[in-house]
Amino acid sequence: MPTRPTSAWRFLSNQRSFYFHSRYLMTPSPSDQTLLDQEQVRREKLARLRAAGIDPYPPRVQRTHTIAQVLHQYQAGTLDDDATVALTGRLIARRVMGKLSFGHIEDGTGRIQIMVRRDVLGPERYNQFFKKDLDLGDIIGVQGTMTVTKTGEITCLVHDITLLAKALKPLPDKWHGLSDPELRQRQRYLDLLANPQVRERFRVRARIVRALRDYLDSEGFLEVETPILQPIYGGAAAEPFITYHNYLHQRLYLRISFELYLKRLLVGGYDKVYEIGRDFRNEGISRKHNPEFTQLEFYEAYTDYVGVMNRTEEMVAYVVKEVTGGYTITWQGHEIDFTPPWPRIPLRQAILEASGIDYDQYPDAESLRQAMRARGIDAPSDASRGKLIDKLLSHFVEPTLIQPTFLIDYPLDISPLAKRKPGTKDVVERFEGFVAGMELCNAFTELNDPLDQLERFLEQGRALEAGDKEATPVDMDYINALSYGMPPAGGFGMGIDRFAMILADQDNIREVILFPHLRPETRDEPPTSPS
């Protein structure tokens, strides 16, 4: 509901009134005056039911089949014609035609038609309980036998109905569902309840995560869990969320990546590790960014970024096949083909072709900045050469990379954990994978030279002091770990949310995060008393 009423009465009749009450007045149940007409009616029905000795929220349920099971068994002929089944679900449609009614109920596995006959249920139960006291949205149990209607729909002929949970608020539009974007996110339960395609979308997301685990487990990777609360953050260029441990009097950061912990495990002797979990970055929210997002990182000893590229193709193609059944998908009208191999283009070449700028001809930040500004591109004065290159990438190249593509060989100063490419001064063995105009993953040959790493950390530390909020602090324990010898390795990180966007054909990250970060509702101040 987009309205922002300010007068008290209007405010209290608004859907948000319950939040308002619970948050500011600590009154869990709004008074009768705050209810919508339809809520008022449902409360009266509730009272009537209670008066008739019916518990509207009974503690136990009788169920013999899920809806999917009963449909399957009936179709397969493994259900006796006169077998009594007990099904449960939300009443989502009701068509009353005199002494005979149809409806649909829906549980987590599917929906099924129910047929309710006055002569079967009994006139009292039919006229009062089924027709009057039940509402769309109520959770009910039905007991009956299976049959097929004239139109051929498998249907439960209802012998009895049990109320399992009374719904006190009306459902959104049964045909259009719920479309108000703010309501859909703030009350995701309503979105899910009203929009089956949204429910399906999060099943797709779950299948993605499971397929990734299947792949990595079968390849001999060990799944691990590393700290979310970290005394020193690192592993990415990002500003962290800061928190505090009261008993240790310790400042802690919510992790921005898992990288430094996972590579410690390579030192410890695990050759293949991965983690799937949440990262937190204290930055803007956009179509492609949420402050907390789900990341997969894996590290593999005795390989390099070429080996990781091969594995990335294999893993992503495997997941796409598992989730969608094929290697080609449609995303926002584009056909995207994940069949390996994917093009591998040097970053320098990609930028040159897209923007006409060959950054190798501008060996320092200042000259590159001039070249960019000469072409009318916004080039901040405080950006390093690497950051300027990154800007060229995201501005000119990234939006054009719809088909899966690797860009390889990145500037060293924005890749402080990646190994230098032999024969170069400021290029590292790093790649990023792009799909659907988005960066999907980022990987490199891991830097395992402790002294080089220390130098890079010190450089980062200087940038941090100089005001680069995305630079990371020096992690001396990580240097210590490397000093015991870390095997040569390749590492990989991928944004699961973005992968889900692609496979679920969505163009906003909010659509694949159940509860995306939203502005707080504090704008709804309690109304001041009328003067």
Next chain:
RNA sequence: GGGCCGGUAGCUCAGUUGGCAGAGCAGCGGACUUUUAAUCCGCGGGUCGCAGGUUCGAUUCCUGCCCGGCUCACCA
């Protein structure tokens, strides 16, 4: 933060070149024993986001603000 678009019934949306506010669904009452967006008859439901201004009269025009979406900037 800039630009563009939007906020009308519980939901989905029309509409008013300034003159009593509309539909479908949902709700309420009634009819109906094979419907499936059931159908038919009747009824209730609104501070048209908020506040000012112009006007005989503002939901409509103007200004400011709030909220949301898209987009640019910022930001992996």
